[in-house]
Amino acid sequence: MTDSSPNARPVAVPSGRLSRLGRLGSLTAGIAGNMALNGAARMSRGERPSMRDLMLTPRNVTRIADELSKMRGAAMKIGQLISMDSGEVLPPELSQIMARLRSDAHFMPPAQLKSVLNAQWPEGWLARFAQFEVRPIAAASIGQVHRARLKDRREMAIKVQYPGVAQSIDSDVSNVGALIRMSGLVPAGLDIAPYLSAAREQLHEETDYLREGRYLHRFADLLRADPGFVVPERYEDWTTPQILSMSFAQGRPVEEATEASQELRDGIAGRLIALMLAELFDFGLMQTDPNFANYRYEPETGRIVLLDFGATREISRTVAEQYRRLMIAGLEADTERVEAACLEIGFFATDTAPAHRARILSMIAMVFDAIRAPSFDFGGTDLAQRLQAEGMALADDGFVPPPLPIDVLYLQRKFGGMFLLAARLGARVDIEGLLRRSLWG
Secondary structure, eight states: OEEOOTTOOBOOOOOSHHHHHHHHHHHHHHHHHHHHHHHHHHHHTTOOOOHHHHHSOHHHHHHHHHHHHHHOHHHHHHHHHHHTTOTTSSOHHHHHHHHHHHHTOOBOOHHHHHHHHHHHSOTTGGGGEEEEOSSOSEEOSSEEEEEEEETTOOEEEEEEEOTTTTTTHHHHHHHHHHHHHHHTOSOTTOOOHHHHHHHHHHHHHHTOHHHHHHHHHHHHHHTTTOTTEEOOOBOGGGOBTTEEEEEOOOOEEGGGGGGSOHHHHHHHHHHHHHHHHHIIIIISEEEOOOOGGGEEEOTTTOOEEEOOOTTEEEOOHHHHHHHHHHHHHHHTTOHHHHHHHHHHHTSSOTTSOHHHHHHHHHHHHHHHHHHTSSSEEGGGOOHHHHHHHHHHHHHHTTOOOOOOOHHHHHHHHHHHHHHHHHHHHTOEEOHHHHHHHHHHO
């Protein structure tokens, strides 16, 4: 979730399935029309523009961001997942879309908010509140968060789901999938259907606030004895399928820690990476959304506040053991065992061309060579750029990745997100030490 910015404004969420279908269909048709006109004009000048060039014009990027930010729900969430805030790893046009989707996180008008609350809570609910802030303190793709205080003195953060988003997931994903296919941004031959299916499944899970509340409670139990983390308390008496109520946790956006001391930044990144490894190897349970807005920190103590457990997944023991074997082999620079683990996980298939397989193994060796340093400097490395260049070279050479298991997709997303956050903080972390403690105890 993003903090509600001064530029955000109340914009009603289109809740009817047909109205959302019409808006996305109109968006797709409009983009296609713009591409056709622009393509015809450029061809008349003797140019041969690519689909990507025609798709990612300033006019189209602005139109996509504007429409998805107004619709919210699955449409906006898919747009955020595509761009993944990955710095230099993806085209700058997609970073623009992501920035727009964050800054334009509009919120429901008071009348629509009241309608949702009245439908979810018992009659007369307002009389039990001493204070309820109508303007949200944060807004995102699926819901917005309000601060409130009950007359029993509980300070609350109340996450309210936008109306209609759960019912519109399937049609939203299908329509945004059409935009992705039209864009030319995915490698030729890559079947995106499994990825859209995974996004659809995750979105259905994220709109179940009772499910999220259960995972919030489980993480609170798992980390209760860890002084480095704060997990809000679930208030079950005010939680429904579309409203998640919890204790209000103070803290500053984690990005603001970039101005803090090196020691504090290193501590934040180190604790989050250690938590990620514990989620994989000890808990069998991972919060897979590495959005920076899901983490806050206390400047005085350095404790990390964990928010938003909607994307939490159970991680199979099989996948965890595959990654354990990969990491042990990587730390020991055992190329044969690394290759075997990569084949198990699915990074390449038995029929992958030898040159492509060798390049993938070289990229993995590049990662392990870097993290064997006594203190890995996330802010001073060009590892992401080198991996990007290798990945682009693979794509240019015709490599089409095999469909990855869903757990692997989410794990790779989490690993990438933690790298980006640590890089944003300019942190220095003993990654090898963390891995060895996690793998061997």
